[in-house]
Amino acid sequence: MLGVFKMQNLKLEATSTSPEVDFQFSEHRLALRGESYPENAAAFFGPIVEALNGYLEQTQNQVIEVIIELTYFNSSSTKVLFNVFNMLNFAAASNTINLHWRYDEDDDTILEFGDDLHEDFPDINYIPESFAS
Amino acid sequence: MDIFQVFNEDTLRDNLLFYYSGYMSHNVIGAMGDTLRYRLETQGTKGATTRKVFSTFIEMAQNILNYGGDEERNEDNRQYSRGAVAIGQQGGHFYIICGNHIDRAHLARVREKLEAIRAMSPEEIKQAYKQQLRTESSADEASKGAGLGFLTVARDASEPIEFCFIEYELPAENVGFYLKAVI
Numbered sequence: 001m002l003g004v005f006k007m008q009n010l011k012l013e014a015t016s017t018s019p020e021v022d023f024q025f026s027e028h029r030l031a032l033r034g035e036s037y038p039e040n041a042a043a044f045f046g047p048i049v050e051a052l053n054g055y056l057e058q059t060q061n062q063v064i065e066v067i068i069e070l071t072y073f074n075s076s077s078t079k080v081l082f083n084v085f086n087m088l089n090f091a092a093a094s095n096t097i098n099l100h101w102r103y104d105e106d107d108d109t110i111l112e113f114g115d116d117l118h119e120d121f122p123d124i125n126y127i128p129e130s131f132a133s
Numbered sequence: 134m135d136i137f138q139v140f141n142e143d144t145l146r147d148n149l150l151f152y153y154s155g156y157m158s159h160n161v162i163g164a165m166g167d168t169l170r171y172r173l174e175t176q177g178t179k180g181a182t183t184r185k186v187f188s189t190f191i192e193m194a195q196n197i198l199n200y201g202g203d204e205e206r207n208e209d210n211r212q213y214s215r216g217a218v219a220i221g222q223q224g225g226h227f228y229i230i231c232g233n234h235i236d237r238a239h240l241a242r243v244r245e246k247l248e249a250i251r252a253m254s255p256e257e258i259k260q261a262y263k264q265q266l267r268t269e270s271s272a273d274e275a276s277k278g279a280g281l282g283f284l285t286v287a288r289d290a291s292e293p294i295e296f297c298f299i300e301y302e303l304p305a306e307n308v309g310f311y312l313k314a315v316i
Binding site: 017079106108 | 167184267
């Protein structure tokens with residue numbers, strides 16, 4: 001199987017206004033960590049969403065671990081994230097998607113957002129995980 | 134110098150954390166955001182409150198950058214829009230106010246959106262936020278109406294958001310827009 005897989009892994013370091021992106025497609029492990037309020041969320045996430053879409057289109061019968069540890073995201077990033085979860089929910093028809101929703105134990109807003117995602121996208125296995133700030 | 138002194142003394146007396154008026158850019162917003170967060174953390178503000186104040190500041194400042202009336206772009210196509218932001222403390226609460234010019238053509242739409250949000254209970258704001266998120270996400274970039282931004286500000290506020298429009302003589306196509314949120 002290894003030789004068949006052609007997707008390039010995607011790794012972007014965090015900046016002060018954009019999150020670390022660590023998409024290990026070869027390991028079926030996708031992580032976003034940090035804060036997200038880039039100057040132009042659509043421009044920042046465009047290539048990331050495109051790579052994710054390419055990966056999901058050619059992936060079946062896999063267990064995909066998604067780790068989201070975002071401590072702050074602005075409204076335009078929120079829209080992009082919502083679309084990402086929509087894509088994952090769709091991909092969950094032919095894969096197992098485990099969403100590790102990591103939130104600061106003091107921050108109800110992030111937890112509530114995760115709970116809402118779970119309502120909207122029931123095919124994703126929602127695993128809330130708190131951490132101390 | 135006299136004007137500056139009066140202004141400076143007023144800001145200290147009114148417990149203003151900071152005030153900025155001028156051109157907004159992504160770098161200015163980032164630097165102000167860092168300073169704001171550092172200030173809140175060093176004075177022992179609760180984590181959730183810090184996040185709400187920070188989030189409200191970012192939404193308002195990026196709103197000026199994206200929708201402010203006097204937008205300019207320099208040779209590298211970076212955005213600079215004119216506007217003002219103030220953050221202060223009053224009666225044990227933080228408040229954030231922003232001001233910028235908007236195109237008069239948008240006045241009625243902005244007023245309608247904000248009046249609707251002002252009339253909502255906290256629970257209704259949460260529901261409207263969820264609804265708007267679904268709508269805007271499926272409509273992609275078509276709805277550049279800052280609907281989710283206003284609801285994000287309203288969601289983190291502890292009382293109804295306030296707004297007003299200010300009439301200027303010139304230029305006639307612009308109108309001043311102030312928005313205030315108390316956390």
